[in-house]
Amino acid sequence: MPSVMPKIAAVMGPTLAFLLDPEMTRMGADPSVANFAIGNPQEMPLPELVTALRDVLEPKDKNWFAYKLNEDSSQRTIAAGIQSRLGIAVRPEDVMVTNGGFGAIATSLRTLAGPGDEVIFISPPWFFYEALILAVGADPVRVGLRPPAFDLDSEAIAAAITARTAAVLVNTPHNPTGRVYPPEQLQGLADVLAEASRRHGRTIHLLSDEPYNRILFDGRTFTSPAAHYPATLLLYSYAKTLLAPGMRIGYIALAPDMPDAPALRDSLMLAQIMTGFAFANADLQYALPRLEKLSIDMAALQRRRDRLVPALLEMGYQTSLPEGTFYTMVRSPIPDDLEFSRLLRRHGVLVLPGTVVEVPGWFRISLTANDEMVERGIEGFRLALDAAATRT
Amino acid sequence: MPSVMPKIAAVMGPTLAFLLDPEMTRMGADPSVANFAIGNPQEMPLPELVTALRDVLEPKDKNWFAYKLNEDSSQRTIAAGIQSRLGIAVRPEDVMVTNGGFGAIATSLRTLAGPGDEVIFISPPWFFYEALILAVGADPVRVGLRPPAFDLDSEAIAAAITARTAAVLVNTPHNPTGRVYPPEQLQGLADVLAEASRRHGRTIHLLSDEPYNRILFDGRTFTSPAAHYPATLLLYSYAKTLLAPGMRIGYIALAPDMPDAPALRDSLMLAQIMTGFAFANADLQYALPRLEKLSIDMAALQRRRDRLVPALLEMGYQTSLPEGTFYTMVRSPIPDDLEFSRLLRRHGVLVLPGTVVEVPGWFRISLTANDEMVERGIEGFRLALDAAATRT
Numbered sequence: 001m002p003s004v005m006p007k008i009a010a011v012m013g014p015t016l017a018f019l020l021d022p023e024m025t026r027m028g029a030d031p032s033v034a035n036f037a038i039g040n041p042q043e044m045p046l047p048e049l050v051t052a053l054r055d056v057l058e059p060k061d062k063n064w065f066a067y068k069l070n071e072d073s074s075q076r077t078i079a080a081g082i083q084s085r086l087g088i089a090v091r092p093e094d095v096m097v098t099n100g101g102f103g104a105i106a107t108s109l110r111t112l113a114g115p116g117d118e119v120i121f122i123s124p125p126w127f128f129y130e131a132l133i134l135a136v137g138a139d140p141v142r143v144g145l146r147p148p149a150f151d152l153d154s155e156a157i158a159a160a161i162t163a164r165t166a167a168v169l170v171n172t173p174h175n176p177t178g179r180v181y182p183p184e185q186l187q188g189l190a191d192v193l194a195e196a197s198r199r200h201g202r203t204i205h206l207l208s209d210e211p212y213n214r215i216l217f218d219g220r221t222f223t224s225p226a227a228h229y230p231a232t233l234l235l236y237s238y239a240k241t242l243l244a245p246g247m248r249i250g251y252i253a254l255a256p257d258m259p260d261a262p263a264l265r266d267s268l269m270l271a272q273i274m275t276g277f278a279f280a281n282a283d284l285q286y287a288l289p290r291l292e293k294l295s296i297d298m299a300a301l302q303r304r305r306d307r308l309v310p311a312l313l314e315m316g317y318q319t320s321l322p323e324g325t326f327y328t329m330v331r332s333p334i335p336d337d338l339e340f341s342r343l344l345r346r347h348g349v350l351v352l353p354g355t356v357v358e359v360p361g362w363f364r365i366s367l368t369a370n371d372e373m374v375e376r377g378i379e380g381f382r383l384a385l386d387a388a389a390t391r392t
Numbered sequence: 393m394p395s396v397m398p399k400i401a402a403v404m405g406p407t408l409a410f411l412l413d414p415e416m417t418r419m420g421a422d423p424s425v426a427n428f429a430i431g432n433p434q435e436m437p438l439p440e441l442v443t444a445l446r447d448v449l450e451p452k453d454k455n456w457f458a459y460k461l462n463e464d465s466s467q468r469t470i471a472a473g474i475q476s477r478l479g480i481a482v483r484p485e486d487v488m489v490t491n492g493g494f495g496a497i498a499t500s501l502r503t504l505a506g507p508g509d510e511v512i513f514i515s516p517p518w519f520f521y522e523a524l525i526l527a528v529g530a531d532p533v534r535v536g537l538r539p540p541a542f543d544l545d546s547e548a549i550a551a552a553i554t555a556r557t558a559a560v561l562v563n564t565p566h567n568p569t570g571r572v573y574p575p576e577q578l579q580g581l582a583d584v585l586a587e588a589s590r591r592h593g594r595t596i597h598l599l600s601d602e603p604y605n606r607i608l609f610d611g612r613t614f615t616s617p618a619a620h621y622p623a624t625l626l627l628y629s630y631a632k633t634l635l636a637p638g639m640r641i642g643y644i645a646l647a648p649d650m651p652d653a654p655a656l657r658d659s660l661m662l663a664q665i666m667t668g669f670a671f672a673n674a675d676l677q678y679a680l681p682r683l684e685k686l687s688i689d690m691a692a693l694q695r696r697r698d699r700l701v702p703a704l705l706e707m708g709y710q711t712s713l714p715e716g717t718f719y720t721m722v723r724s725p726i727p728d729d730l731e732f733s734r735l736l737r738r739h740g741v742l743v744l745p746g747t748v749v750e751v752p753g754w755f756r757i758s759l760t761a762n763d764e765m766v767e768r769g770i771e772g773f774r775l776a777l778d779a780a781a782t783r784t
Contacts, residue, residue: 003506003528003558005659008666016662040458045451053675057446059437065636066432099491099640102669114395115507115529128665135666136395137507137529166395244457246674248491267397270408273520274400274527277494278668282638283445283675 008131015127018356027350034377036365037350039326041243043370048294049242056286065282070097070269074285078251081292082234085214086224090234090253094261096268097285100248101211101237103278105132108233108252109167111264111271112205113138117166120157124150124358126175126209138166150177150320154188161196167205168193170225173212176357176364177329178322180216183223190229203231203259211237211250212325214295217302220323230257240326241295243368249280249288301326304367304374311378315385326366329359333388337363343387349380400523407519410748419742426769428757429742431718433635435762440686441634448678457674462489462661466677470643473684474626477606478616482626482645486653488660489677492640493603493629495670497524500625500644501559503656503663504597505530509558512549516542516750518567518601530558542569542712546580553588559597560585562617565604568749568756569721570714572608575615582621595623595651603629603642604717606687609694612715622649632718633687635760641672641680693718696759696766703770707777718758721751725780729755735779741772 018024019038027033028040035042059065075092082090098104105128113119115137121129123142133140143160146153157168170189173180189206197204208225213236216222226232237250252268254261272278284291305321309328312319318331332340332354341353341363354362369377410416411430419425420432427434451457467484474482490496497520505511507529513521515534525532535552538545549560562581565572581598589596600617605628608614618624629642644660646653664670676683697713701720704711710723724732724746733745733755746754761769 003502003504003509005503005506005663005666009659009662012662041454044454045457049457050449050451054446054449057442059442062433062436065437065441065634065638068638098668100669102665106666106668110527111395111397114397117395131666135502242457244674246457246460248669248673267395267401270401270404271397273494274397274498274523276490276498276667276670277492277640281640281673281676282636284673 004134004137008134011134012128012131015356018353019127023345024350027345033348033350034369034373034380035350036369036373036377037352039240039366039368040245042368042373045244046242046294046296049244049291052287052290052294053247053283056283068282068285069279070095071285074280074288077288077292078253082253086222086227088224088226089256091256094254094258094265096252096272097280098250098252098272099278099280100239100245100250101209101235102128103248103272103275104235104237104250104252105129105207105209106135107268107271107275107278108207108235109133109136109138110275111267113166116164118162118164119166120160120168122152122170124176126171127357129169133169139164141165145174145177145179150174150179152181152185152189154185154192157189158192158196161192161200161204163200165196165200165204167207169207169209171209172225173215173222173324175212175325176327176352176359178320178325178327180220180222180323183228186223186225186228189225193229193231197231206232207235208232209235211240214241215298215301215326216324217305217322222324226253226255230255231259238291242291243296247284249284249291300371301367304369304371308365308367308374308378312381315382317381317385326368327364328367329354329362329364331362333385335361337361340384340388344380344384347380347383347387349377349384396526396529400526403526404520404523407748410745411519415737416742419737425740425742426761426765426772427742428761428765428769429744431632431758431760432637434760434765437636438634438686438688441636441683444679444682444686445639445675448675460674460677461671462487463677466672466680469680469684470645474645478614478619480616480618481648483648486646486650486657488644488664489672490642490644490664490670491672492631492637492642493601493627494520495640495664495667496627496629496642496644497521497599497601498527499660499663499667499670500599500627501525501528501530502667503659505558508556510554510556511558512552512560514544514562516568518563519749521561525561531556533557537566537569537571542566542571544573544577544581546577546584549581550584550588553584553592553596555592557588557592557596559599561599561601563601564617565602565607565614565716567604567717568719568744568751570712570717570719572612572614572715575620578615578617578620581617585621585623589623598624599627600624601627603632606633607690607693607718608716609697609714614716618645618647622647623651630683634683635688639676641676641683692763693759696761696763700757700759700766700770704773707774709773709777718760719756720759721746721754721756723754725777727753729753732776732780736772736776739772739775739779741769741776
């Protein structure tokens with residue numbers, strides 16, 4: 001069958017084998033394990049989230065649970081939030097209210113690209129970028145970040161652009177490195193895209209995947225690529241600030257000077273329908289004004305970063321110091337990160353091997369672990385390091 | 393841009409122009425209008441729905457709102473429901489828990505078909521079938537039902553099958569005609585598909601879209617195509633029995649003798665991820681055991697059918713008598729159903745012109761209107777009929 005699924009299955013194989021590994025599931029459910037593998041909650045949900053969801057269930061009219069699309073009230077709430085947090089004057093009608101970040105990315109890709117097109121994505125990538133590009137029939141083109149700081153490499157992106165390039169997909173704050181691209185780098189990228197769009201006579205759209213744009217450390221502020229490049233689609237998910245990815249809400253917002261915004265808007269709305277009706281449920285749209293203001297405890301997240309990273313450095317690990325996101329990258333003390341991840345499991349510590357996200361020789365730890373897991377984890381990291389040392 | 397969206401926009405244009413028409417929206421919100429246009433609720437939501445959703449919000453563990461996939465408990469609930477209602481022994485692991493019927497259809501099509509494939513669908517169709525087939529890059533092939541009873545036309549389907557046919561998409565109880573295909577017709581279709589699969593050396597899958605399979609009149613029972621043809625994917629949405637399409641939950645269930653079920657299952661799960669994470673939200677999955685048992689008042693629906701249809705017949709309209717679904721088809725007293733629908737609007741009655749669903753010369757009325765709307769509507773239908781008569 002010419003369905004694209006076999007190709008996607010091949011690309012996703014290693015990731016799914018890791019994510020759906022029964023041992024992972026078993027260990028993830030074991031409270032004695034220090035789980036740093038995935039950005040899933042390790043503490044009880046925010047009580048304000050529960051209250052906000054409960055308060056909107058009482059129906060106010062007969063259409064309370066009728067079909068919901070990109071509802072005016074949600075669009076206004078989101079546009080106001082972007083204005084106040086990012087200083088970008090998004091028009092409410094330019095906001096699509098999606099069922100989370102997946103829906104936002106899949107809908108945008110479907111709208112902008114198809115067979116014969118190329119979409120550039122950044123490596124190390126989020127698990128699903130390459131497959132989602134394949135899913136719309138386009139060809140994924142991988143461009144690496146520039147080590148050691150994982151900077152955006154505008155020159156490499158410029159070199160990867162062809163007449164077939166429909167879009168460039170970037171992610172900031174960046175999972176898994178924790179890097180937040182500075183404005184100069186975003187401007188560099190914008191210049192490259194503007195020049196290439198002129199040269200090829202087609203608008204190259206920028207997809208800015210920003211689910212972590214409020215998950216920032218050390219009092220940092222965030223600059224969105226949407227502030228630098230007019231043809232930017234800002235993609236967002238509430239799953240990080242709420243740590244509730246099982247209740248799906250996110251959005252696509254067009255930068256204010258988007259070329260051909262009305263046509264793009266119509267096409268995105270239709271693409272949402274085609275992407276399995278990718279609109280947020282009624283309850284989440286009603287609760288949105290309260291959800292928009294809610295966040296997990298950022299001070300606690302930073303406290304965990306500031307406990308874990310120095311402890312790991314002191315033992316002799318090499319680590320990144322994330323500027324944002326839930327993640328810290330740690331160099332595997334032996335070259336084979338899959339092997340070292342297995343060794344860590346034997347000491348009660350779950351991590352994400354870097355190989356799964358195209359950073360072999362490293363592993364990723366998630367700061368969504370709770371404080372007690374951090375303390376137990378530090379001990380596990382120490383024992384695994386000793387074991388690796390005696391083995392060589 | 394080679395995105396498939398322009399082609400989809402062309403196909404969907406007339407439907408979207410109707411559904412998103414500002415006058416439709418305005419009239420739909422006007423309580424003095426008798427709204428028979430769309431299967432949206434015209435009464436307050438079921439109180440038991442609200443209670444069921446509220447009761448599950450209190451978190452029982454830290455993963456309460458974590459990522460939800462096809463959860464074991466939901467799969468078991470759905471399989472048990474299918475067993476008790478339809479007598480089909482679906483395995484729980486063969487159930488995918490989707491974000492509604494759209495997600496079920498889009499996910500199934502993505503799994504089974506791609507560029508170069510053909511998917512046969514039935515006309516008159518649901519609004520979105522043709523576009524959803526185009527969205528996976530496959531070619532839609534239309535086969536009409538056999539008038540006057542809108543029977544399934546197995547011979548016409550047999551004639552439409554080619555070596556490129558990946559799947560056949562049927563809908564029973566049928567929207568918009570209200571027809572419920574009898575077992576003999578389903579067996580006829582199964583024989584055709586089995587023979588054609590053998591002849592072409594590929595399994596032709598049957599997608600059975602059954603969101604109305606509990607919306608039956610006159611004490612009818614329902615037979616699913618899944619009981620007749622092993623390679624059937626049973627697609628369901630809770631949006632009809634709950635009349636709450638803004639809270640999205642539905643499913644795909646594989647018939648028990650599905651060929652290569654384990655591989656198909658894996659591919660469907662991955663296709664759900666690619667379809668914008670097309671899993672039902674956490675709250676709906678927790679509430680599912682209670683939602684499975686809930687239904688709008690079928691006696692009231694039948695009462696409205698039994699008030700409206702005789703009244704329309706008595707005035708001189710020609711109508712169908714639906715066996716199931718929310719819908720009755722009525723012949724337009726003038727050939728142009730769009731024109732007559734506008735005339736009805738002037739008398740405070742909203743209907744769906746048949747042209748939008750490939751039945752020109754007819755219009756569709758939805759029985760989800762409330763009793764008061766039915767009484768006002770009857771008067772509007774009479775006045776519009778008089779106006780049409782004096783005009784000719």
